[in-house]
Amino acid sequence: MTAIEKKNSKPGKPAARGIRQTMSDLHIWAGLLVGWILYAMFLTGTVSYFKEEISQWMRPELAHQAVVPDPAEVVPRIAQEMQQVAPGSNQWSLGMPDARNNVVSAFWRIAKPEKGERGFGSAVFDPQTGQKVASRETVGGEFFYRFHFQFHYMPVLWARWLASFCAMFMLVAIVSGVITHKKIFVDFFTFRGGKGQRSWLDAHNALSVFGLPFHAMITYTGLVTLMTMTMPWASTAAFKTQAERQAMQSEISAFIPAGKPSGEAAPLAPLGDMVRQAQQRWGEDRIGRVTVNNAGDTSARVIVTYGDFERVSISPKYMLFEGSTGKLLEVKDQVGAAAETRGVLYALHLGRFGDTTVRWLYFLTSLAGTAMVGTGLVMWTVKRRTKLPNPDKPYFGFWLVERLNIAAIAGLSIAMAAMLWANRLLPLEMEKRSDWEIHWFFILWGASLVWAMLRPAKRAWVELLWAGCAALALLPVVNVLTTDRPLWRSLIEGDWVFSGLELSLLALAALHAWLAVRTWRHKPKPKPQRQVAPRPAPARAADVGAVVPSAVANSAVIATDLQEARP
Amino acid sequence: MTSSAVSGALRAALAKACQVGPLLSRIVAAIGGGYVLGAVASVAVLALPMDKPQAVLAGTMASFLVYTGAVIWVFAVRSATRAWVGLLLAALPLVLAAWPVWNGVNPA
Numbered sequence: 006m007t008a009i010e011k012k013n014s015k016p017g018k019p020a021a022r023g024i025r026q027t028m029s030d031l032h033i034w035a036g037l038l039v040g041w042i043l044y045a046m047f048l049t050g051t052v053s054y055f056k057e058e059i060s061q062w063m064r065p066e067l068a069h070q071a072v073v074p075d076p077a078e079v080v081p082r083i084a085q086e087m088q089q090v091a092p093g094s095n096q097w098s099l100g101m102p103d104a105r106n107n108v109v110s111a112f113w114r115i116a117k118p119e120k121g122e123r124g125f126g127s128a129v130f131d132p133q134t135g136q137k138v139a140s141r142e143t144v145g146g147e148f149f150y151r152f153h154f155q156f157h158y159m160p161v162l163w164a165r166w167l168a169s170f171c172a173m174f175m176l177v178a179i180v181s182g183v184i185t186h187k188k189i190f191v192d193f194f195t196f197r198g199g200k201g202q203r204s205w206l207d208a209h210n211a212l213s214v215f216g217l218p219f220h221a222m223i224t225y226t227g228l229v230t231l232m233t234m235t236m237p238w239a240s241t242a243a244f245k246t247q248a249e250r251q252a253m254q255s256e257i258s259a260f261i262p263a264g265k266p267s268g269e270a271a272p273l274a275p276l277g278d279m280v281r282q283a284q285q286r287w288g289e290d291r292i293g294r295v296t297v298n299n300a301g302d303t304s305a306r307v308i309v310t311y312g313d314f315e316r317v318s319i320s321p322k323y324m325l326f327e328g329s330t331g332k333l334l335e336v337k338d339q340v341g342a343a344a345e346t347r348g349v350l351y352a353l354h355l356g357r358f359g360d361t362t363v364r365w366l367y368f369l370t371s372l373a374g375t376a377m378v379g380t381g382l383v384m385w386t387v388k389r390r391t392k393l394p395n396p397d398k399p400y401f402g403f404w405l406v407e408r409l410n411i412a413a414i415a416g417l418s419i420a421m422a423a424m425l426w427a428n429r430l431l432p433l434e435m436e437k438r439s440d441w442e443i444h445w446f447f448i449l450w451g452a453s454l455v456w457a458m459l460r461p462a463k464r465a466w467v468e469l470l471w472a473g474c475a476a477l478a479l480l481p482v483v484n485v486l487t488t489d490r491p492l493w494r495s496l497i498e499g500d501w502v503f504s505g506l507e508l509s510l511l512a513l514a515a516l517h518a519w520l521a522v523r524t525w526r527h528k529p530k531p532k533p534q535r536q537v538a539p540r541p542a543p544a545r546a547a548d549v550g551a552v553v554p555s556a557v558a559n560s561a562v563i564a565t566d567l568q569e570a571r572p
Numbered sequence: 573m574t575s576s577a578v579s580g581a582l583r584a585a586l587a588k589a590c591q592v593g594p595l596l597s598r599i600v601a602a603i604g605g606g607y608v609l610g611a612v613a614s615v616a617v618l619a620l621p622m623d624k625p626q627a628v629l630a631g632t633m634a635s636f637l638v639y640t641g642a643v644i645w646v647f648a649v650r651s652a653t654r655a656w657v658g659l660l661l662a663a664l665p666l667v668l669a670a671w672p673v674w675n676g677v678n679p680a
Contacts, residue, residue, distance in 0.1 A: 236610065244624075347629050
């Protein structure tokens with residue numbers, strides 16, 4: 006960008022650089038500055054599409070759930086338990102099990118939090134017994150999901166601001182990338198393998214274009230999920246009273262705050278009946294969540310919420326009952342147009358509506374997005390390496406970017422695998438066990454960074470990629486040794502949660518092995534002399550290499566393309 | 573230090589500032605100016621004859637697109653000055669629309 010400024014600030018110079026070059030600079034810098042965080046957000050977000058499966062794998066003591074239990078039977082069971090677990094709480098809420106999730110996730114407001122204690126409690130329950138799950142203590146796949154937009158070890162609000170800031174950079178990078186990219190269609194079919202920087206550029210283009218609508222959607226909808234925090238201005242300008250704010254809130258959330266308790270005790274009417282009423286209206290398997298406000302008081306309210314896995318919107322859809330009598334008070338089943346739009350955008354981001362096929366598509370496209378960020382980061386160094394006066398002693402900025410790339414990309418795989426290792430290996434009765442699973446994630450990530458800084462760059466890449474490969478490939482083995490659910494048994498029993506996850510780990514290990522081999526074999530090409538007079542276009546098209554026939558036919562197009570690809 | 577050395581150093585610093593200044597100016601225009609433009613746009617939507625909560629949500633969702641457009645604009649134009657002028661020109665009608673909302677006049 007300094008180059009632009011230099012050119013622009015001096016009058017009398019030739020016309021300013023074209024928009025495509027300006028946008029290319031913007032693309033490179035917007036991408037690089039937050040690229041490492043974006044890579045982590047992309048990868049942890051990608052695996053979050055299977056967070057329920059990861060959670061099940063991390064609770065191996067819970068049997069494979071063959072039949073989804075009926076919420077009308079589950080709710081009363083857990084409600085009884087909630088009296089013991091959260092006595093005096095004015096609000097508790099139960100997330101129902103479904104085809105992909107075998108536990109009830111409950112959270113509740115703590116009646117009288119101790120000083121410094123968080124105001125909320127949470128736990129997972131076994132839907133069959135109604136007891137807290139008899140399993141190792143773990144946050145499960147929830148960690149990757151949370152990390153994806155609020156990181157860890159830092160205040161949640163700051164973290165979400167940081168995530169939004171990075172997403173904004175991503176959106177700018179996407180738009181500027183598209184403007185930079187003149188021949189999007191031809192380039193999509195162009196791959197020139199084994200040609201160093203050009204191959205990286207082609208790979209980056211193909212990965213980006215392949216998922217372009219998805220990447221743009223996921224980035225924009227990501228901003229929308231946090232928008233009431235980052236862009237509160239319209240809301241604060243429009244609404245002056247609490248009632249107005251509440252009216253708007255009810256357009257975007259099924260959350261109903263607990264009113265003031267009357268103080269008169271009154272037992273809850275049978276919760277199963279209320280759930281049945283909702284099932285009659287929506288269908289057997291459409292119950293997402295049951296929330297109870299002021300349980301045991303005459304002011305009690307029960308909110309049965311529609312599951313977000315059954316429709317492409319998360320806008321509020323619920324039935325509100327009077328707790329003490331079970332009388333239906335309100336049915337909310339639609340919101341305004343803008344609120345519905347928001348609900349759809351949010352749901353598109355989460356992808357919870359999808360069946361297994363859609364989830365796999367989400368996963369693969371999102372993985373391509375991760376690779377898009379990764380190849381973009383690597384390209385920055387590949388492009389500059391050839392220009393270094395002495396590649397063995399690069400300047401500090403180059404050295405830093407290269408090491409951060411290694412730790413952010415190869416190191417993250419190791420860190421994520423490490424968490425799963427910790428899940429299997431940490432002593433079951435350990436204090437704060439689930440916290441330590443997370444600590445091990447960061448310990449291994451930090452160790453990767455140290456390793457990347459101490460070793461020569463290429464060796465660090467190869468070694469860490471192999472380490473990631475081993476960490477992933479051995480997880481099914483660790484599972485055999487530490488549980489009674491080996492891969493072959495899961496396969497025979499048709500437990501697709503366990504077997505699917507472990508087969509995916511093996512596939513990802515293979516991907517790491519392939520990358521390690523490619524990196525090891527890679528020999529940086531000496532930079533072609535820039536002074537050489539440009540050869541005629543046809544000759545240049547000839548050395549393009551692996552280009553699909555349709556693109557070869559148009560050699561002139563490719564020739565101009567190549568000129569642009571050259572630094 | 574002699575006075576000529578001082579003035580030489582000053583001139584060098586000034587030259588450096590002239591080089592870096594416009595870039596910094598653009599970065600501020602993009603990150604800060606773009607955000608403000610997005611925020612003003614989100615409020616301006618309230619001037620439309622719409623249900624208030626819907627207008628708030630529509631404006632807030634649109635603000636990120638305005639923000640993105642602003643950043644692209646800031647780096648696409650020929651100089652930092654043009655970037656700022658463009659942002660201000662875009663902000664002008666939006667501020668006019670948003671003004672009554674901020675001052676508590678209920679448009680709906």
